[in-house]
Amino acid sequence: MTSNKPVALVIGASRGIGRQISIDLARNGYAVVVAAKTTSDASTTTPFPPDPNSPQSTINTVEREIRESGGDATAIVVDTRDVSQINNLFAETVRIYGKLDVLVYNSGAIWWSSVENTPVKRFQLMQRINPEGLYASVQAALPYFKKNAWKGRVIVVSPPIYSRFFRGKTAYAMGKVGMSVLTKGLAMDFVRQGRTNMAITSIWPAASIESAATGSMVKNDPASEKDLRKPTIFSDAILAMLKAPAESVNGLLDLDEDFLRNRCGVTDFSKYSVVSGATPRRIMPAEFPTLEVAEQDDEGKRMDSTQLRAGREKL
Structure with a gap:
């Protein structure tokens, strides 16, 4: 049965930002699938709800929080290092709700240190969870967006691309910037393919x-x-992005504060401060470099490996 609500899948939804995104999507009328690796018996969790930034907060407690507030949520386990689990996650989401409207990829591994002090295994873990997990999730999502008449949104937790981001955390930045490159590249695919109701941000x-x-x-x-x-x-910024016209946010790499200020007219951010009356220090630059070049549309003869392979197989 197809849900009469828009359906959002949040990967990396067990605590912190992912939990908040899931709860607020549900409050705004979405049926939400909350996915992550960590699970628990939410019925025995005491006190409830748990500290949202603690290990006691899992996809099961988030599901319970949403349901007890009158929302619609389903918890599904996924290890984003396993492509088969990712594929099953999307299949289950559509089996339960009948469609997919929004994908939010918040899953991530973090290690901030120099290249010298970042072991190869730690580097590989970050790449598997961050860019590879995102790529596999996008691959799994696209067929379901196609069934939805190519109408849908993808939200990626990754940064604008600029030089200072690499400093002191190169291994982490390689994956996160890669995720932003996927945002730019898939957005170009949507434009070239005429999929005007699709956007990745x-x-x-x-x-x-x-x-x-x-x-x-x-x-x-x-x-x-x-x-x-x-x-x-x-x-709040993600909800605003989802309400914006697809063409206005497709391929956008933006910051929460900047989007709310520039697109929504928000000028007072005091309600978001953890410490009342404090003005949190901005950790991101005021301006970012543009990635376009003067010959942006002059790419010469485009090569498509899929067509090249098909041609070889016919020989």
Whole structure:
């Protein structure tokens, strides 16, 4: 049976930003599939709801939070390192709800250090979860968007591309920037293929957001809490992106604060501060380089490996 609500799949939904995105999508009328690797028996979780940035927050507790608030949610386990599990996740989402309207890829692994101090295994883990998990998820989603008459949205948690982002976290940046390249490239595919109701958009925080990762920072330096924002700023920006016309956000790499200011007219961000009255420090540049070149549309004769292979197989 096809849901009469729009259907959103949030990958990386167990806590922090992913949990908030899922809850706010449900509050705004979406049926939400919450997916991640960590599970629990939500019926025995005490106290409830748990600390949203703790290991006690899982896809099962998020599902329960949404359902007890009158929303529609389903928790499905996925390890984004396993392509077969990703494919099953999308098949189950459409089996349960009949369609897919929105994919949010929030799953991620993090390790910020120099190349010298980033072991190969840690590098490989980040690549498998970050760009490879996203790529496999997009591949799994596209056939279902096709069945939906090529109408849908993809939201990627990845940054605008600029040089300072690489500093001190090169291995991490390689994957995250790769995710932004996928956003740009798939957006170009949508335009070239005339899929005007499809859009893929990347979003990144302008200031640090309260999460398990920043919680460790605050433990070491309690004064740093003043520089944190609530994850609601991120979910508010995503909801605004989903409401915007597809062509206006397709291929966009933007920040939560900047999108809300420039596209939605928000000027007061004080409600998002974790510490009342504080003005969190912006961690991102005020301006970003443009990626276009003067000969943007002059790519010469385009090569398509699919057609080349098909031609060889006919010989």
